[in-house]
Structure formats: C-alpha cells, structure tokens
Amino acid sequence: MSAIVAQGVSKYYGDYPALRDVSFSVAPGACLAMLGRNGAGKTTLLKILAGLSSPAKGTVTIYGKPPRDGEARRAIGVLGHGIAVYDELSAFENLRLFGELYGLADPRKAAAEWLERTGLERAADGLVREFSRGMRQRLAVARAFLHSPRVLLLDEPFTALDDRAIAVLQTLLRQALADGRTIVMSTHQLREALDLATEVGLINRGRLAFRGERTQAMLDDPGWIYRHYGEA
Amino acid sequence: MPGFLRDSLTIAAKDLRSELRTKEALNASVSFSLVILLLFSFAFDPSAEQTREISGGLLWLVFAFAGALILNRSFARELPNDCLDALIASPISGAALFAGKAAANFLLLLAVEAVSLPVFGVFYNIRWWGQFWQLAGVLALGTWAMTVIGTMFSALTVNLRLRELMLPTLVYPVMIPALMSAIQLTTHLVGGEPLGGDVLVWLRLLVAFNVIFTALALSLVETVLVG
Amino acid sequence: MRERFIILFTGFAAVLLVRNLYVMLVKLPDEAAQGAIFRIIFFHVPAAWTSFLCFFAAFVCSILYLAKRNLRYDAVALATTEVGLAFAAGNLITGMIWGRIIWGIWWTWDPRLTSMLICWLLYAGYLMLRRAVEEPSQRARISAVLSIFAFVDVPIVFFSIKWWRTQHPQPVVWGGGTMDPSYWNMLFLNWVPLILLAVVLILIRLRQEEAQREIDAVRRWAHAL
Numbered sequence: 112m113s114a115i116v117a118q119g120v121s122k123y124y125g126d127y128p129a130l131r132d133v134s135f136s137v138a139p140g141a142c143l144a145m146l147g148r149n150g151a152g153k154t155t156l157l158k159i160l161a162g163l164s165s166p167a168k169g170t171v172t173i174y175g176k177p178p179r180d181g182e183a184r185r186a187i188g189v190l191g192h193g194i195a196v197y198d199e200l201s202a203f204e205n206l207r208l209f210g211e212l213y214g215l216a217d218p219r220k221a222a223a224e225w226l227e228r229t230g231l232e233r234a235a236d237g238l239v240r241e242f243s244r245g246m247r248q249r250l251a252v253a254r255a256f257l258h259s260p261r262v263l264l265l266d267e268p269f270t271a272l273d274d275r276a277i278a279v280l281q282t283l284l285r286q287a288l289a290d291g292r293t294i295v296m297s298t299h300q301l302r303e304a305l306d307l308a309t310e311v312g313l314i315n316r317g318r319l320a321f322r323g324e325r326t327q328a329m330l331d332d333p334g335w336i337y338r339h340y341g342e343a
Numbered sequence: 344m345p346g347f348l349r350d351s352l353t354i355a356a357k358d359l360r361s362e363l364r365t366k367e368a369l370n371a372s373v374s375f376s377l378v379i380l381l382l383f384s385f386a387f388d389p390s391a392e393q394t395r396e397i398s399g400g401l402l403w404l405v406f407a408f409a410g411a412l413i414l415n416r417s418f419a420r421e422l423p424n425d426c427l428d429a430l431i432a433s434p435i436s437g438a439a440l441f442a443g444k445a446a447a448n449f450l451l452l453l454a455v456e457a458v459s460l461p462v463f464g465v466f467y468n469i470r471w472w473g474q475f476w477q478l479a480g481v482l483a484l485g486t487w488a489m490t491v492i493g494t495m496f497s498a499l500t501v502n503l504r505l506r507e508l509m510l511p512t513l514v515y516p517v518m519i520p521a522l523m524s525a526i527q528l529t530t531h532l533v534g535g536e537p538l539g540g541d542v543l544v545w546l547r548l549l550v551a552f553n554v555i556f557t558a559l560a561l562s563l564v565e566t567v568l569v570g
Numbered sequence: 571m572r573e574r575f576i577i578l579f580t581g582f583a584a585v586l587l588v589r590n591l592y593v594m595l596v597k598l599p600d601e602a603a604q605g606a607i608f609r610i611i612f613f614h615v616p617a618a619w620t621s622f623l624c625f626f627a628a629f630v631c632s633i634l635y636l637a638k639r640n641l642r643y644d645a646v647a648l649a650t651t652e653v654g655l656a657f658a659a660g661n662l663i664t665g666m667i668w669g670r671i672i673w674g675i676w677w678t679w680d681p682r683l684t685s686m687l688i689c690w691l692l693y694a695g696y697l698m699l700r701r702a703v704e705e706p707s708q709r710a711r712i713s714a715v716l717s718i719f720a721f722v723d724v725p726i727v728f729f730s731i732k733w734w735r736t737q738h739p740q741p742v743v744w745g746g747g748t749m750d751p752s753y754w755n756m757l758f759l760n761w762v763p764l765i766l767l768a769v770v771l772i773l774i775r776l777r778q779e780e781a782q783r784e785i786d787a788v789r790r791w792a793h794a795l
Contacts, residue, residue, distance in 0.1 A: 125641065125706030126787035127794075150794060161432050164570040167639060179569065184434040193425025199361040211353045212433040214346075238364075254429070316794055495719070499712055503702045512698060513716070516691040517723050520730040527734075548730055559722060563715050566636055570708060 114139040114293035119169035129155045131317045142294040144308035151314045153297035157266050161189045188260030194251035198240035202231050202250050213258035225253040248276040265296035269303045301333035313340050350435040354443025368416045376409035376459040394467040399530030403522050410452045414493030415510050417444050418501040437565030445494045452486045473535035484549050485525030492518050495560040498567050524549035576773050583766035590760045607671040614664040616761035617657045620768050624654025629721035632714035644710035649775035653768050658690045685731045692720040
C-alpha cells in the first residue's frame with residue numbers, strides 16, 4: 112500500500128484554484144521534495160495532506176485512511192512554519208502534552224527520550240520563552256517526531272533553522288528514512304532537500320508540473336528542474 | 344467516550360497551566376471587574392435597597408464584560424508559534440478541543456466571579472449569601488452559557504484581523520437570552536428568596552439555552568477549525 | 571432570464587402597491603382609537619415577516635453551504651441576510667414612527683420591537699464578520715456558522731424578551747381587542763408586494779456578488795502571474 116495517495120486534489124480560494132487536479136502517490140520509505148515558487152500551492156497541499164484543510168475535489172489517503180481519520184492523524188507528524196510549542200510551558204511539559212494528545216503509552220518517557228535526542232535534556236524544565244532560537248527549533252523537531260510518525264510532512268523545514276538545528280534535523284530525517292518512514296517536504300532550499308530526497312515534485316501555479324525520481328543531474332545543478340519544468 | 348474526556352482534560356489542564364503561569368488574562372479580568380464595580384458607584388446612588396433590586400443586572404454586566412477578556416484569549420493563545428495547527432493535526436477531535444478549552448474558560452470565569460461577587464457585597468452593602476447554593480448553581484449555569492458562546496466565537500474569529508474589535512459586538516447579542524435569565528434568577532436569589540413559582544421559567548430557559556448551544560457548538564466546531 | 575424576472579417582479583410589486591395604497595388610504599376607514607397613523611401597520615408587520623423569511627432562507631443556505639461547499643449558497647445567504655436586515659430596519663423605523671405618534675416617544679421597550687432590535691444586531695454582526703475575512707471560502711464557512719447560531723438564537727430571544735416584558739407593565743397596542751378582518755386582509759395583501767420586492771433586491775444583490783467573486787478570482791490570477 113502507498114503511504115500517501117492524492118487523487119485529483121483541487122482546492123479553491125473563492126474561485127481561484129490554489130491546487131488543480133493534483134494526483135500523486137508516495138511509496139513507504141520514500142522522501143518526496145516538493146519544489147515550487149512562493150504561492151505555487153505547496154503549503155496548501157501539505158495542509159491538505161495533514162488534514163488541516165479539506166480539498167474541494169479529489170481525495171487524499173494516508174495508508175489508506177482519510178487524513179481526518181484518527182489513525183491517519185496518529186501516523187502523521189507535521190513540522191510547519193511555526194514551532195508549535197507553548198512559550199509558557201517548559202520543554203518537557205510541551206512534549207508530554209503532545210505525547211498525551213497522541214495517546215502514547217508513556218508520554219513522560221517519550222518526552223525525556225526526545226529531549227535527549229535533540230540535545231535539550233538539560234533544558235527540560237526551562238520555559239520555552241527563555242530558549243534561544245536554535246533550542247526552540249530543536250524542540251519543534253522533537254515535537255514533530257515524538258510519536259514516531261510513519262509519515263512526516265515538513266513545510267520549508269530548513270528555512271530559518273540555525274546550523275545545529277539543521278544538523279539535528281538532517282540526522283533525524285536520515286534515520287527516519289532508514290526506518291522506512293515516509294517524508295514529504297516542501298522547500299526552497301534545494302541543496303539540503305535534494306540531498307535527502309529520493310523523489311522530486313514541482314508545483315507550478317497549483318498544478319503538478321513534474322514528478323519523478325531525483326537524478327544526479329539535479330544534484331549537480333539544483334536549478335535544473337526549474338529551468339526544465341518551471342515557467343520562466 | 345473515555346477518549347473524548349481524556350483529550351478534553353488534557354487540553355483544559357494545558358490551558359489552565361499556561362494561564363496560571365502568566366496570569367495575564369486572569370489579572371486583567373479581575374482588575375477590570377473591580378474597575379467596573381467602582382464605576383457603578385458613580386452611575387447611581389448606591390443605597391442598599393435600590394442596589395439589591397438591580398443586583399442581578401449589575402453582577403452579570405460585570406461578569407460578562409470582565410469575562411470577555413478571558414474568553415477572547417481562549418483560541419488566540421494558540422496563535423503564537425502556530426500551535427493551533429499542531430492541535431488540529433493531532434488525533435484529538437475538534438469537539439474535544441472545544442470542550443477542553445471551554446472547561447478551562449469556565450473555571451477561570453468562576454474564579455473571577457468568586458472575587459468580584461464578595462467585593463460587590465462589600466461595596467454596595469448587599470448580603471447576597473442568603474441562598475448560597477442556589478446562587479452558586481445559577482452562577483454556574485449562566486457562566487457556562489457565556490463560556491460556550493464566548494469560546495465558540497473565539498474559535499470562529501481566531502484567524503481574523505480586528506478580532507478583538509469584533510468579538511463584543513458578535514458575542515453579547517447572542518448571549519442576551521442567557522444573560523437575561525441569569526439576571527432574573529440572581530436578583531431573585533440575592534433578595535434572599537429560594538427559586539420557585541414564576542421564576543422557574545428562567546431556570547428552564549437558561550438550561551435550554553445551555554443544552555442547545557453546547558450541542559450546536561460541539562457539532563460545528565470541527566467545521567470551523569478545519570478549512 | 572434573471573433580468574426578466576427582475577423586471578416582471580418589480581412591475582407586479584409596483585401595481586400591487588399602488589392598488590393597496592389606494593385601498594388603504596381611500597377605502598379603509600380610520601381605526602377608532604389610533605386615527606390615520608394605524609395604516610403604518612400594513613408595512614410595519616409585513617416587513618417583519620419578510621425579514622424573518624429572509625433570515626430563514628439565509629439559515630437554510632448556510633446549512634447547504636456547509637454541506638455542499640458551493641459558494642453560490644454563500645452568495646444567496648449573504649443577499650438574503652442583507653435584504654432581511656433592510657426589512658428589519660423598515661420594521662423598526664415604522665414601529666418608532668408609530669410609537670412617536672401614539673405614545674409620544676420614539677422608543678419603548680416593547681417586547682417585539684426589542685426582539686427585532688436584537689435580531690438586527692445579530693445579523694449586522696454577520697455582515698461585520700464577513701468584512702473582516704479576506705479569503706472567500708473561509709469567509710463563507712465562518713459566516714455560515716454564525717448565521718446558524720444567529721437563527722437558532724432568534725426564537726429564544728423572542729420568548730425571553732416576551733417573558734421579560736410581561737413581568738413589567740407595558741402599553742396595550744390594540745386596545746386589548748382584536749383587529750378588524752378587513753385590516754387583517756390588507757396586512758396579508760400588502761405582504762405580497764413586499765415579498766416580491768425582497769426577491770427583486772435579492773436577485774440584484776446576487777448578481778453583484780457573483781460579479782464580485784469573478785473579479786476577486788481574476789485579481790488573484792493577476793497576482794499569481
């Protein structure tokens with residue numbers, strides 16, 4: 112079974128189509144990098160995959176379930192633009208909260224484990240509002256990975272991250288791929304993304320303009336895909 | 344539905360914990376209620392007899408205005424860092440999210456009322472505790488009505504610019520029947536008489552209002568949150 | 571097609587109104603207690619009925635929008651709400667004029683007038699909310715929910731205000747008696763042109779709304795390019 116299937120997905124803002132008839136599937140263990148300009152529809156697509164928004168036409172399934180289904184939502188980990196943790200809570204409290212919301216058997220243990228994996232174990236009881244930017248970003252990464260999601264949806268994950276957070280995220284993503292998890296990321300940062308990606312998609316004004324395997328040509332010249340499939 | 348209950352409690356505990364840590368809304372609301380109570384003394388001559396007759400109206404105006412400060416914050420507190428998206432993407436239902444937030448708001452509003460009611464008694468020389476338990480029940484029912492409407496409209500307007508400007512004009516007209524019932528019942532109870540006879544129609548109205556709008560909010564909140 | 575309806579309905583409404591006004595002003599005798607001003611009720615009451623019809627239509631369209639997610643329903647909900655508000659305002663204003671003549675005051679907290687005012691505020695809030703949302707689909711979704719809340723609230727408001735006011739002394743409107751049947755007839759007869767007028771206004775408003783939507787979409791396209 113495919114990890115993600117999108118079939119004829121369209122989404123309108125008023126009469127303006129933000130996504131037009133987008134269909135693709137992602138096999139388990141693959142990493143799909145969604146490229147495209149600002150406003151092309153990448154974020155809209157990720158929101159629909161994450162169940163934050165419903166398509167006007169078409170269907171999306173995550174391991175065979177619609178995205179708003181409880182099982183699908185437990186399978187998805189989302190890392191969006193915001194860090195999605197609470198400033199007034201401590202790092203540990205934040206992770207425990209999401210551990211409880213995701214119905215983990217032992218939220219405390221999972222929280223402690225992920226604090227360690229993101230190098231935040233010493234800041235566990237510090238309030239997030241006292242954290243540095245890099246620490247906040249690592250906590251955000253820990254929150255997204257906390258419930259061992261089978262599908263990771265990352266919206267511009269490398270934008271605005273500091274070097275250490277990028278390193279942490281890349282290590283975790285590589286490990287996730289090695290574990291057979293599926294990743295979809297939207298990104299501008301071609302080099303970091305193409306490095307990880309096994310597959311590449313390009314969205315152009317709401318349409319899926321290109322979808323294929325990542326090739327050596329792309330790695331050698333990251334602008335290649337835009338020149339070949341993007342409109343000038 | 345134990346899952347629903349557990350999720351609601353998790354959300355309520357989270358909201359209460361972060362509010363009690365900063366006390367931003369709570370402090371603002373309590374202070375505002377004291378200011379309104381002070382202002383009333385200039386609006387009319389605070390003799391005990393007269394005040395008793397309009398005590399329900401005065402109290403509920405204080406509760407409604409001061410409570411708005413807490414209710415407005417309810418979903419708005421999820422905006423920094425895009426926490427709302429993370430909650431919606433998590434496996435809890437929109438209804439559980441709503442119920443948890445409403446429960447937290449309910450307790451915070453009761454806390455504000457627990458401060459402003461005795462102060463009202465002192466300022467205006469009103470012995471309000473004659474029917475203590477019945478009054479507590481009416482406060483709980485009226486507060487739940489404000490909570491349901493306030494929390495729902497907080498969710499409705501969470502992503503809008505001008506949210507704070509708009510909420511009072513949207514929320515109070517919807518609340519009017521509940522506020523009216525609560526005012527009638529409270530005036531009656533502060534007067535020292537137990538509920539009974541004609542007044543019971545207001546109790547029924549208040550309960551019906553709560554049931555109808557709680558059901559409506561729980562069934563529509565998912566639509567509001569998922570775009 | 572729609573053009574023809576608009577012209578047809580307008581003409582029909584105009585003919586009926588002229589006929590009704592003739593009967594009202596010339597044929598019907600003055601009411602015993604109130605004199606000439608009582609005729610305002612032939613507009614006052616049907617205006618309220620028309621506004622409720624509009625709000626009901628808005629309620630139905632809001633539910634339909636949430637079920638089908640077709641922006642056409644949202645446009646109808648908006649148009650009917652606006653026209654409903656206009657008729658509600660007509661009801662309030664004629665009520666105030668009547669009160670000024672009969673009781674010498676512009677406003678009494680008469681239960682029906684008070685309820686109508688609350689109703690008006692509820693739906694004015696709906697229009698205010700719409701103005702604050704940029705994105706058409708989000709606007710439609712949020713305002714549909716508000717419309718449902720408002721419509722469910724309306725009967726509760728009417729009952730509660732009625733109970734509230736019956737506990738206080740209030741002026742008697744029709745001398746405690748019943749209205750003459752010829753007055754009742756006129757009340758219903760005059761409702762017909764008001765409904766036709768409402769339909770015409772809704773159709774015109776709908777046309778504007780559709781044009782607006784097209785313009786919005788074109789503008790977004792322009793930005794995307």
